[in-house]
Amino acid sequence: MTSAQKRRLADVATLALCWGAATGTVLAVLAVMGFLICRGTGTLGMELFFGQVHWRDALTGARPVFDGLWPAFAGTLILVVLSCLMAVPVGIAGGIYLSEYATKRFQSVAGFAVDLMAGIPSIVMGLFGFSMVVVLRNTFAPQAKTCLLLASLCIALLILPYLVRTTQNALSGLPDHLRLLGPSLGFTAWQNTRHVLLPSAGRGILSGVILAMGRAAEDTAVILLTGVVARAFLPRSLWDKFEALPFRIYYLAAEHRSSAELDQAFGTALVLLMLTGALFGTAFFIQRTMEHHWKK
Amino acid sequence: MAFQEPFLDMRDVTVSFDTKTILERINLRLNSGELVMIVGPSGCGKTTLLRAVNRLNEEYPGCVTQGRVRIRIQDKWLDCSTRDFPLIDLRLRVGMVFQHPNVLPFSIRKNLTLPLRVSLGLDKDEAERRVQQALEDVWLWDEVKDRLRDNALTLSGGQQQRLCLARVLALDPAILLLDEPTASLDFKATQKIEALFQSLKERYAILAVTHSLSQMRRLADRVLVLRNGELVAELGREEFEDQESCRAIMEEYF
Ligand SMILES: Nc1ncnc2c1ncn2[C@@H]1O[C@H](COP(=O)(O)OP(=O)(O)OP(=O)(O)O)[C@@H](O)[C@H]1O
Ligand SMILES: [Mg+2]
Numbered sequence: 168m169t170s171a172q173k174r175r176l177a178d179v180a181t182l183a184l185c186w187g188a189a190t191g192t193v194l195a196v197l198a199v200m201g202f203l204i205c206r207g208t209g210t211l212g213m214e215l216f217f218g219q220v221h222w223r224d225a226l227t228g229a230r231p232v233f234d235g236l237w238p239a240f241a242g243t244l245i246l247v248v249l250s251c252l253m254a255v256p257v258g259i260a261g262g263i264y265l266s267e268y269a270t271k272r273f274q275s276v277a278g279f280a281v282d283l284m285a286g287i288p289s290i291v292m293g294l295f296g297f298s299m300v301v302v303l304r305n306t307f308a309p310q311a312k313t314c315l316l317l318a319s320l321c322i323a324l325l326i327l328p329y330l331v332r333t334t335q336n337a338l339s340g341l342p343d344h345l346r347l348l349g350p351s352l353g354f355t356a357w358q359n360t361r362h363v364l365l366p367s368a369g370r371g372i373l374s375g376v377i378l379a380m381g382r383a384a385e386d387t388a389v390i391l392l393t394g395v396v397a398r399a400f401l402p403r404s405l406w407d408k409f410e411a412l413p414f415r416i417y418y419l420a421a422e423h424r425s426s427a428e429l430d431q432a433f434g435t436a437l438v439l440l441m442l443t444g445a446l447f448g449t450a451f452f453i454q455r456t457m458e459h460h461w462k463k
Numbered sequence: 464m465a466f467q468e469p470f471l472d473m474r475d476v477t478v479s480f481d482t483k484t485i486l487e488r489i490n491l492r493l494n495s496g497e498l499v500m501i502v503g504p505s506g507c508g509k510t511t512l513l514r515a516v517n518r519l520n521e522e523y524p525g526c527v528t529q530g531r532v533r534i535r536i537q538d539k540w541l542d543c544s545t546r547d548f549p550l551i552d553l554r555l556r557v558g559m560v561f562q563h564p565n566v567l568p569f570s571i572r573k574n575l576t577l578p579l580r581v582s583l584g585l586d587k588d589e590a591e592r593r594v595q596q597a598l599e600d601v602w603l604w605d606e607v608k609d610r611l612r613d614n615a616l617t618l619s620g621g622q623q624q625r626l627c628l629a630r631v632l633a634l635d636p637a638i639l640l641l642d643e644p645t646a647s648l649d650f651k652a653t654q655k656i657e658a659l660f661q662s663l664k665e666r667y668a669i670l671a672v673t674h675s676l677s678q679m680r681r682l683a684d685r686v687l688v689l690r691n692g693e694l695v696a697e698l699g700r701e702e703f704e705d706q707e708s709c710r711a712i713m714e715e716y717f
Contacts, residue, residue, distance in 0.1 A: 271524065344565050350522050352634065353555040353582035362581055396501060462569040463612065 203437050210434030216240070231400045236435050238400050240442065242315070242409035245402065246390070247383045247446060249319035253408040254327045255376060261327075262334020262372075267360055278335075285328035293392035296321035300393075313394035316405040321389045325433040326379035333375025337368035377447050384443045387413040412439040469535065470495045471516065472637055478508075478515050479643065480523065485511050486692045489530070495639065497679040498669040500661065500679050502687035504717055509672040510562060512689065513640040517557040518543065518550060536637065555582060558631035562642040562672075564623035566615040571607055574615045575630050583634065597633035601625040601659060621652030628659070639663065641671040644677065657682060662695035676713060679703065688716045 168176070216429040218235035225232045232238055265274055265281075296317050303311035341364055349359030365372075387395075394412045402409040412435060419432035471493035478486040484510045499567055501509050514520045520528060525666050532544045534556060534670060543553045579590040594611075598604040603625045607618070615626060624644060631639065641660075645653040660682055664670065673679050679686055686703055688696040695716060703709040 344561060344563065345567075347519055347522055348561070348565050348567065350550075351517065351519055351559045351561075352578040353551045354578070354632070355551065358581050362577055363567060402560060462614070463573060 186199075200440075203433055203440070207433035207435075207437040210430050211437065215431065215434050215438070217362060228401055233398075236412065236415055236438060238402075239410035239412045239415040239435070240438065241401055242399070243384055243394075243412040243439070243442065244339035246319055246322060246411060247380055249315070249405075250322035250326065250383045251376070251380060253319065254323035254330055254379060257323075258327050258330025258379070259334045259372060259374070261331040262338065262375075263365075265331065265361060266335045267356065267364070278332075281328045281331050284324075285332065287325075288388070289325055289386050290388040290392070292321050292325045293389040295324075296389065296393040312406075313392070313408070314406045315394060315402050315409045318390045318393040318395065318409070319405075321393050322383045322386060325386060325389055326382050329379045329382065330375050333378065334368075334372050337371025337375070338364055340371070341367055343413070358424050366458060369454055369458050369461075372399075373450060376450050376454075380446050381443055384392065384439065385413055385448065387417060390414060413441065469493060469664075471535075471670070472531075472533045472540075473516070474531040474533075476515050476528065477531060478511055478520055478526065478528050480520075481525040484692060486515060489515070489694055491687065491694070493668045493670055495637075495668045496665060497684050498664045498671065498682055499685045499687060500683040501670070501672045501687045502674070502679060503688055507689050508692045509689055510642055511692075511700065513642055513670065513672060516638070516640055517554050517559055519554075519559065524552075534638065543637045549580065555634055556636055557638045557640060558634060558636035559640040559709070560624070560627050560631055560642060560644055562646060564620055565627055566623050568614065568616055570612050571615045571618070571626065572611040572624060575633055577630070578630060579633055593633045593635075597629040600632050600663075601629045602655060603629060621648045621655070623654075624648060625656065625659075628656075632663075637667065639667045641669060643672050643674060646674065653678075676709065680706070680709060690716060 213222055214235065216222070216235045216237045217232050220230050220232050220235070224230040225235070227235050261281075265277055269277065297313065300311050300313055300317065338360075343352050343421055345363060345367060346359075349363045352358075354362065391414065393410050395411050396408045397410070397414070397418050399408045399410050416435045417438065419428060419435060421431040423432065469492040471491070473489055476486060476489040476491075477484065478700065489512060491499075491512075501512060503509055511520060515528060516532060518528070518532075520526045528544070530544065531542060533540050533542050534553070535541075536556065542548065557590070567577070569577070572594065575594045576590045579585045579593055580587075585593070595604060598607065603622060606622060607613075607626075610617075618626060628641075628644070644660075645656050648656065651665040657678065660669065660671070666686075671682075672684075680703055684700060686698040688698070689692055696712070698712065703712065
């Protein structure tokens with residue numbers, strides 16, 4: 168084979184491999200979605216959400232919902248919102264610090280720590296929350312128990328490293344000429360970050376937030392040890408036990424007695440997907456609104 | 464032309480990046496109302512020299528600057544190379560236009576108002592007034608007055624370069640640093656910008672870098688030749704006015 172032929176072959180092979188990988192990914196996603204939609208759509212409806220209770224009574228909390236996913240839906244929503252409220256500001260601030268202020272040395276040490284934290288299995292994070300309660304019980308808070316707040320805190324710890332890393336990468340990926348511009352116009356380091364760098368890195372940071380939200384919504388291992396239960400109704404306070412969608416899917420699938428009950432699990436999975444989709448959409452909308460405001 | 468006293472005075476300025484010396488003992492004076500041009504081969508440190516004036520090199524980790532830079536403001540000499548000199552004041556006095564058009568990916572208006580509001584803390588009306596003035600100064604007002612809300616990246620290269628200049632002029636500096644301001648422009652835009660410099664010369668002291676000998680001959684009052692980080696020659700108008708002798712001198716230094 169001549170060298171030109173070899174180069175051409177390598178070219179074609181690369182193309183085929185990339186094309187195959189991309190198609191495979193799309194097919195896998197479509198297959199999963201198709202299966203979920205196929206099995207789950209039939210169950211979607213008021214009854215899946217609220218059981219025998221009228222939706223108005225359920226939403227106002229006038230009557231408890233016994234066999235619908237509404238409490239789990241509310242539980243997951245609160246969990247995601249709470250943990251993001253805790254983790255997103257801290258994570259973004261951490262990323263800003265690492266990229267803009269930290270010394271090279273600290274950057275590599277802290278960067279390693281962040282990567283290590285991202286690698287912690289979520290069950291370990293759950294165990295951490297659980298042992299925190301044990302310690303509290305044996306010391307100055309004997310009435311401490313696992314609850315929604317604790318679970319949110321542990322989830323926040325779980326998603327923090329993603330936020331730090333994506334923010335840091337989005338900022339340090341910005342070109343030098345953008346970085347020097349602010350100072351040359353008399354901006355302080357913080358003004359430059361706030362008015363020039365952050366708006367320019369907004370989309371990169373958003374992708375981290377979306378990743379973090381998805382992780383917060385799907386995680387089961389952390390909440391398993393920190394307060395999720397199969398039947399809790401709507402949480403009345405942050406100190407309450409709660410239900411969550413992924414856990415509901417798990418026990419519906421694990422303990423189903425008929426294929427109708429299993430279909431409920433698929434329906435619940437569909438709802439979880441739609442919930443995370445809606446959360447992504449919200450994050451996207453907030454980022455675009457801020458960007459529009461900043462750039463106008 | 465009778466120049467006033469010097470405006471800018473650099474003494475023995477040495478700049479190094481990561482222990483590599485880029486500029487070696489630079490001495491330079493800039494008078495008010497004077498346009499001084501720096502020429503030299505690519506990579507000899509011209510941009511670094513400009514950045515040494517407003518201490519922008521220090522934004523890079525691993526950069527060390529030695530020597531003394533002073534500027535005169537209202538008959539008072541200020542030593543800007545001390546550690547505690549307020550960098551913000553220095554950079555508002557010394558405006559810099561970069562080698563490549565460096566617009567923010569924001570709207571045209573925001574490109575101009577952002578530094579006015581952030582660095583100078585001007586209110587909305589005063590900022591708007593200065594925006595219009597600066598755009599008129601660079602002859603851009605008529606071209607963009609109907610599209611101030613458009614993204615600045617939609618402007619042409621020459622328009623972007625003039626926008627960058629307007630952004631600096633709006634801050635009302637005393638000294639201008641211009642890094643190859645016509646590098647990416649066509650003949651017509653170059654003409655416009657050069658004419659602009661002629662008129663700016665009367666109001667500002669200008670230190671400019673250029674790659675074009677003809678531009679140098681048209682605009683400069685004085686020329687400094689930089690080679691390998693050292694100033695190797697200083698030429699007055701009479702020395703580079705004549706095309707032949709100018710070429711001969713440049714052959715010698717490049
Ligand atoms: N931030 C930096 N870090 C390390 N080295 C740098 C940095 N900036 C410039 N240098 C080095 O300093 C030298 C001079 O660079 P400078 O940009 O000042 O050249 P120049 O004369 O402006 O060249 P050109 O005409 O191509 O723009 C180059 O060798 C470059 O590699
Ligand atoms: Mg240069």
